Amino acid sequence: MTRPDAPPGAVRQGSLREWNLAVVLGRIAAADRPPSRAELAAGTGLTRATVSAVVEDLLAGRLVAEAEPTPRTGAGRPSRGLVLATDGPAGLGLEVNVDYLAACVVDLAGRVRHHTVHRADLRPLSPAEALARLADLAAHARADASRAGLTLAGAALAVPGLVDDAGLVRLAPNLGWRDVPVPALLGGKAPLTAHVDGIAPLVVDNEANLAALGELHAGPAGRPSFLHISGEVGIGAGIVLDGALFRGARGWSGEIGHIPIRPDGPPCRCGGRGCLETYTGQEAILAAAGLAGADLPADTATTRLAELAGAGDPAALRALAGAGTALGVAVAGVVNLLDLDTVVLGGGYAPLAPWLRPPVLTEISRRVLTAAWSPVVVRPAALGAAAAAVGGAGSVVRRILARPGGWLARPG
Amino acid sequence: MTRPDAPPGAVRQGSLREWNLAVVLGRIAAADRPPSRAELAAGTGLTRATVSAVVEDLLAGRLVAEAEPTPRTGAGRPSRGLVLATDGPAGLGLEVNVDYLAACVVDLAGRVRHHTVHRADLRPLSPAEALARLADLAAHARADASRAGLTLAGAALAVPGLVDDAGLVRLAPNLGWRDVPVPALLGGKAPLTAHVDGIAPLVVDNEANLAALGELHAGPAGRPSFLHISGEVGIGAGIVLDGALFRGARGWSGEIGHIPIRPDGPPCRCGGRGCLETYTGQEAILAAAGLAGADLPADTATTRLAELAGAGDPAALRALAGAGTALGVAVAGVVNLLDLDTVVLGGGYAPLAPWLRPPVLTEISRRVLTAAWSPVVVRPAALGAAAAAVGGAGSVVRRILARPGGWLARPG
DNA sequence: CGCTATTTGTTCAGTGGTTGAATTATTTGG
DNA sequence: CCAAATAATTCAACCACTGAACAAATAGCG
Known part of the structure; x- marks a missing residue:
């Protein structure tokens, strides 16, 4: 059941150590309390001798550190717990959205060490202007990280649109961007991050993808399957x-x-009819709630809607119930198809979750065959507004954890 | 972008060889013409010395064989092409369905070396009786494989229903089965297959899953993404x-x-309303075509419907157009969600594909955003009726290819 | 026919990394 | 203070890959 796929590449001599570095590092990252070398040996099946050698490499490379000795536990020589370093590599997460820019730094342990959000309507700005402002935020984040002893090993930028492999933003309708070569505009002058083998200096990705990654890493360890919806x-x-x-x-x-x-x-701008977006898109919900003409920034309008619903406004409640039902119909189909056990309401849906959740659950229980066996969890996103930036930064450090060889081999 | 996941297990000393066995074997399997040791070395990045050593193990274990020397090609010592063995391990594929039983044997190279289909209405039989008949087919297949010098290394059984990890058939509505412990009933007396480390002697799986695997292995090499629909x-x-x-x-x-x-x-037996099955299930199509009362076996009814449609019968054509449109609406949603590039019409839909394909394509082009960029292929399944049995047998040999260590370590 | 160029496949000393057992280090409990 | 217990390190042995030299087998050419 595990890895039925053919091995992608050959294994050369040194890959062995590289692989075991990743194995041991992964165990340290996944542990709920700092494991000792002996526990790592028992858990991985490697000998204590090998684990010691591997850990020595990791300590030298500032990827792990020895934890403070715990008070006391039993007889014998006390173990030295190992934790992920908080003064080693870190990831830079960036986000451009309709009404804010964000930058954050996440360390190896997954902690957010720096976070700035710059609220502003970005739509009047050209892509170059917007990205210049973002570069300022990034430079500030970089300086802050540097002061904390962290080295930025890579960056990920979240954009609300379709992005191709080269970082070209094909289309970001709500920003009014089309074919914007983001890496050239953003990293034009100096490189944002230190060069680390195997880590891209800047990855540009869809906002929904990175937010889902953020949710993945914020959640419990394991290999979960879920759908993260950014409304x-x-x-x-x-x-x-x-x-x-x-x-x-x-x-x-x-x-x-x-x-x-x-x-x-109803016709949808995609050319089809009756798409989910025509029922549950932000504009559709606001219109149904009677907030259409207000022309507030998207963020404010959602907050307003939540306030109205909280106060019991009938139009708002009706709008949210209708949206939730349509969303539930779509989600039920997805859950039937993919057998997911969790659905996360993120982005603009997170603050509306109290009102969207019940109708979604109703549709799921009505339409999902296996819901009776084992229930489907529908919950708001754990990460807040700028989840995508945190998720992006997290994806950088996760890649270092998955392939520490590149970091360890760096000149510095 | 490749393998961002944490390494699952540690790598011990011998894993290196085991991994490279799989790498080399995988290259031999994927090559379009028998590769030489030198070509394998160039392709994998290993040394010729290492490849020679690895190949020696594979030859000794009857996983590969040296091909007949080719006429002539150029200067230098002639290369000895390597092919997958056709007298080594093989997989046994079994299928229980409503109106037939099937057994087949697939060798390492993916060739079907034995195939028996036993047509009979299985519904009147108890699970134990049906599985006893299947065991006869399996024994016959096993004897046939043995005569051809093949060793059955594992078996996979396809069932039209929900199966849990232990091989318990929770529910197979069309067979009328519920909570049937298939492995105990089928493998009761003697084991069907030789014991091979890492290969389950009998896997029970959903028919649609195994048919999709068959389609995967019958298609070109690579890492495709597609949806295989068994109607x-x-x-x-x-x-x-x-x-x-x-x-x-x-x-x-x-x-x-x-x-x-x-x-x-319309209400669906699942409890929901307006499910795809109420529009495109076999009963719904037959009813719409006016074939409802005939009470033919499912297989015959589908053939009949295809004949009528081929002869231009208006009711049949109308029924198929309606079914295709509903199917297209569902498929469009799936393609939008998963960004698939291929949809395969399998099972009962395969013979109806000429009439189902056009409306499905229409809905896709209307509703899938990226269809304009890059088209979605909709095609009938390459494998015929008993695709699931072939797919199941293929999944066994694919597992040997992916992890040859278990086979090589066997006592025999 | 014999020689050279060329490519394939094997042999062998060398090396990196893991193994397993012995050894050292550090604490608790009697 | 010593024995028991657990953690971590050291070291010779071993396994698999590397690189280079070597043997094998063929085409081309005089």
Whole structure:
């Protein structure tokens, strides 16, 4: 059942050590309390001698550190717990969205060590201007990280749109961007991050994908499968299957907004009819709640809607119930198809979760065959607003954890 | 982008060789013409010395053989091409379905070396009786394989229903089975297959899953993503993502039949309303075509429907157009969500593909955002009726190819 | 026919990394 | 203060890969 796929590449001599570095580091990262070398040996099946040698490399490379000795536990020589270093490599997470910019730094242990959000309507700005502002935030984050002894090993930028492999933003409708070569505009002058073999200096990715990754790493260890729905102007989803983000054949998975709800429903700007977005998109919900004309920034309008619903406003409640039912119909189909056990309401849906959750659950229990056996969890996202930036930064450090060889081999 | 997941297990000394055995074997399996040791060395990055040593192990273990020397090619010592052995391990594939039993043997190279189909209405029989008959087919297949010099290394049984990890058939509605302990009933007396470390002697799996695996292995090499739809009485789907079958959080993925098409459509036996199955299930299509009362076996009825449609019968054509449109609506949602590039019409849909394909394509082009960029292929299944048995047998040999160590370490 | 160029496959000393057992280090308990 | 217990390190042995030299087998050419 595990890894039925053919091995991708050959294994050369040194790969052995590289692999075991990753194994031991992964165990340290996944442990709930600092493990000793002996426990690592027992857990991995390696000998204590090997674990000692591996750990020595990791200590020298500032990837792990020895924890403070614990008070006392039993007889024998006390163990020295190992923890992920908090003064080694870190990831830089960036986000451009319609009404804010964000930058954050996440260390190896997954802790957010720096976080700045710059609120502003980005739509009037050109991509170059917006990215120049973002570069300022990034420089500030970099300086802050440096003061804390952290080295930025890579960066990930979240964009609300379709991105290709080279970091070209094909289309970000709500920003009004089209074919924007982000890496050239952002990293133009000096490189943002230190060069680390195997880590891309800047990855540009869809906001929904990175937010889903953030949710993945914020949650418990394991290999969960869930759907993370980002309800913004458009509705995007990040799909995590067996603990890995699934990007699709061309990297464009997650277009849940255009799942048909009623084949002959209202026309959608995608050309189809009755797509989910026409029922549950931000504009549709606000219009149904009577907030259409207000022309507030998206963020404010959602907050307003939540306030109205909390106060019992009938139009707001009706709008949210209708949206939740449509969302539930779509989600039920997805859960039936993929057998997911968790659905996360993120982005603009997170603050509306108290009102969206019940109708979604109703549709799931009505339509999902296996819901009776084992229930489906529907919950708001654990990470807050700028989840995508945190998720992006986290994806950088996760890659270092998965392949520490590149970091250890660096000149510095 | 490759393997961002943490390494699952530690790497001990001997794993190195084991891994390289799999790498070299995988290259031999994927090559379009028998590769030489030198070509393998160049392709894998290993030294010729290492490849020679690895190949020696594979030859000794009857996993590969040296091909007949080719006429002539150029200067230098002639190379000795390597091919997968056709007298080594093989997989046994079995299938229980509503109106037939099947058994087949597939060798390492993926060739079907034995295939028996026993047509009979299985519904009147008890599970024990049906499985006793299947055991006869299996014994015959085993004897035939033995005569050909093949050793059965494992078996896979396809069942049209929900199966749990232990091989217990929770529910197979069309067979009328519930909580049937298949392994105990089938393998009761003597083991079907030789014991091979790392290969389960008998895997019981959903028919749609194994049929999708068959389609995966019958297709070109690579890591494709596609949806394989088995249209029988119920509609199941096998989901292949990045070249691997996706089973879902609990192993129950693929319930495409209960994707909502119209939230307020006709009631479905699942308890929901307007599920795909109520539009495109075999019963629904036959009823719409006016073949409902005939009470033919499912297989015959489908053939009849294809004949009528081929002769231009208006009711049949109308029924198929309607079914295809509903199917297309569901498929469009799936393709939007998962960014698949291929949809395979299998099972009972394969013979109906000429009529189902056009409306499905219409809905996709109308509703899938990225269809304009890069088209979605909709095609009938390459494997015929008993695709699931072949797929199951193939999954056994694929596992040997992926982890040859277990086979090589066997006592015999 | 014999020689050279060329490519394949094997042999062998060398090396990196793991193994297993012995050894050292550090604490608790009597 | 010593024995028991557990943690971590040291070291010779071993396994698998590396690199280079070597043997094998063929085509081309005079």
